[in-house]
Amino acid sequence: MAFHATILTLYPDMFPGPLGHSLAGRGLEKDLWSLEARQIRDHATDKHRSVDDTPAGGGAGMVLRADVLSKAIDACSEDADERPRLLMSPRGRPFTQKRAYELARGPGAIIVCGRFEGIDQRVIDSRQLEEVSVGDYILSGGEMAALTMLDAIVRLIPGVMGNMESANxxxxxxxxxxxxxxxxxxxxxxxxxxxxxxxxxxxxxxxxxxxxxxxxxxxxxxxxxxxxxxxxx
CATH class of the missing domain: 1.10.1270.20 (tRNA(m1g37)methyltransferase, domain 2)
Incomplete structure (x- = not known):
């Protein structure tokens, strides 16, 4: 089974972005891996398609709602889906070359791209999201981090790089x-x-x-x- 990435995002048009070019892009064309970006707002229930609300306890910013994001995750996760669920987060474990190899050998990943102040902790707990960080800095959202992580993974998929000695x-x-x-x-x-x-x-x-x-x-x-x-x- 080829590596398949499902991205949950408020900005699906950002994908595949740079991953549609060079090594990763050629891998897409050859079906060595695949990607789909899904709109989180499609799972909102009100007429305004709201996905966020103010943080409990007060404070600045907005928080992605648990009821909306959980539906988005469930909709792309079949019972037999063994793909890890990753949340791009500056408080996550640092993403490493070792983890890139592990993911490249697997069936793919469901990647959640946060926005605003963060996402409701109950989604992280109930949907067993693995928090992943690409560095000790803050981005506007998880999309750029997801693109970075995917580039590191995809180039390690057999057939994507012409000469694997380069990776070694x-x-x-x-x-x-x-x-x-x-x-x-x-x-x-x-x-x-x-x-x-x-x-x-x-x-x-x-x-x-x-x-x-x-x-x-x-x-x-x-x-x-x-x-x-x-x-x-």
């Missing part, structure tokens, strides 16, 4: 950031490609790349570096 050597694959890259011209503004990369000695090239990855990870991501050292010990 990228940042995070071995717990390290990726090494620097170079290509022609050999000299650019008095800066030459490191000699080792043009030496033809594949062992030394591999050693250089590992050293560079370790240096960059130690400098820029001490959290990853500590985990890498624990893994190597």
């Amino acid at each position: 050597t990228e940042s995070f694959e071995n717990g390290l950031l990726e090494h620097p890259h170079y290509t022609r011209p050999t000299v650019f503004e008095d800066m030459a490609i490191p000699d080792v990369l043009t030496s033809g000695n594949h062992k030394k090239i591999a050693e250089w790349r590992l050293e560079q990855s370790e240096r960059l990870t130690c400098q820029r991501r001490p959290d990853l570096w500590d985990a890498y050292l624990d893994q190597e010990s």
